[in-house]
Amino acid sequence: MSSLFTPFLLGGLALPNRIVMAPLTRSRAKNDAADALTALYYTQRATAGLIVSEGTPISREGQGYLFNPGIFTADQVTGWRSVTDSVHSVDGRMFAQLWHVGRVSHTSLQPDGRAPVSASDRVANGALAFARDAAGEPAFVAASQPRALSTEDVRRIVEDFAQAAQNAIDAGFDGVEIHGANGYLHEQFLNPHVNDRTDRYTGLTIAGRIAFTLEVVDAVASRIGPSRVGIRISPYGRLFDMPAYDETEATYLALASELASRRIAYLHVMDQSGFDTGAMTVDSLPPQRPFWKKLRKAFSSGAIILAGGMTRERAEALIDEGTIDLAAFGQAFIGNPDLVRRLRDGLPLATPDKSTFYGGDAKGYTDYPPYGER
Secondary structure, three states: HHHHOOEEEEOOEEEEEEEEEEOOOOOOOOOOOOOOOHHHHHHHHOOEEEEEEEEOOOOOOOOOEOOOOOOHHHHHHHHHHHHHHHHHHOOEEEEEEOOOOOOOHHHHOOOOHOOOOEEOOOOOOOOEEEEEEOOEEEEEEEEOOOEEHHHHHHHHHHHHHHHHHHHHHHHOEEEEEOOOOOOOOHHHOOOOOOOOOOOOOOOOOHHHHHHHHHHHHHHHHHHHHHHEEEEEOOOOOOOOOOOOOHHHHHHHHHHHHHHHHHHOOOOEEEOOOOOOOOOHHHHHHHHOOOHHHHHHHHHOOOOOEEEEEOOOOHHHHHHOOOOOOOEHHHHHHHHOOOHHHHHHHHHOOOOOOHOOOOOOOOOOOOOOOOOOOO
């Protein structure tokens, strides 16, 4: 049997295969809470070994997109419970991705119209939030000027993550993934060209850069147990104005080593080399594969998931050589709810309609048929 379709034990969770449905922002939750349509969407895709939910904001402050189902109110917990109950009813497994976008937000999304928060007050040049325009209509708008978090504010956000993790378990999720990738709040601390702090979270040292992320991991693991915790990272990422820096490898290897000592379930690596940001090309990124092998060695206690440009062939090669344990597929799951079957049986993949990725209704969300059906 192909390695991609063999069982895997993730922490204490038995997976029937090594295919992960990657988190995908779809902006379909009209009241910022998961509903029946959300439940249908995820249940259709529950043959994945593991589903990681779309990013679910841990607070109103952490929100960067309209119509994203959060995890910080009682109604949101109830909404997600309807999703996890449905996914579990067909023998699926699901983690919640806990999300704080930091500076990649807009005042129209923030409590009382306040400025978004970040490690510093540096604007994310070119970054867009899905918020409300000057006419009050949903639209992609330029991210607002952020304010730098105080040391006390940082500690408050650590607790917000811990409470969101507990809310996720109360909502029936099997675990949580901390969103530490793609230019959002954690990366804003990890990148020394964004983090100009001088307190214990300073960007001047590797220890200072990784301190916030480690505090969040510790708080979440203390609340729900380390075997239920994963984290997503994007080393060498450039999304949302993340400048390159010389100590990228050293920073992420130090973080991986610290995470290994905490014995969390997994490290989810996002390969951005196929992304088109307008500010980089694939050629501008360093070769990733040698680094992944170093990351594998540093994070020796848990599983490694890789996402980004994934194919069956690429996934099998990386699993077989021991570089990764699980392979995450993103956009392929949008148009192919039966992706596991299609990959296993060599069936053609449907191409998703990009115009329906964000916002809307069932069209382009729950109306993609399994192979052979219309």
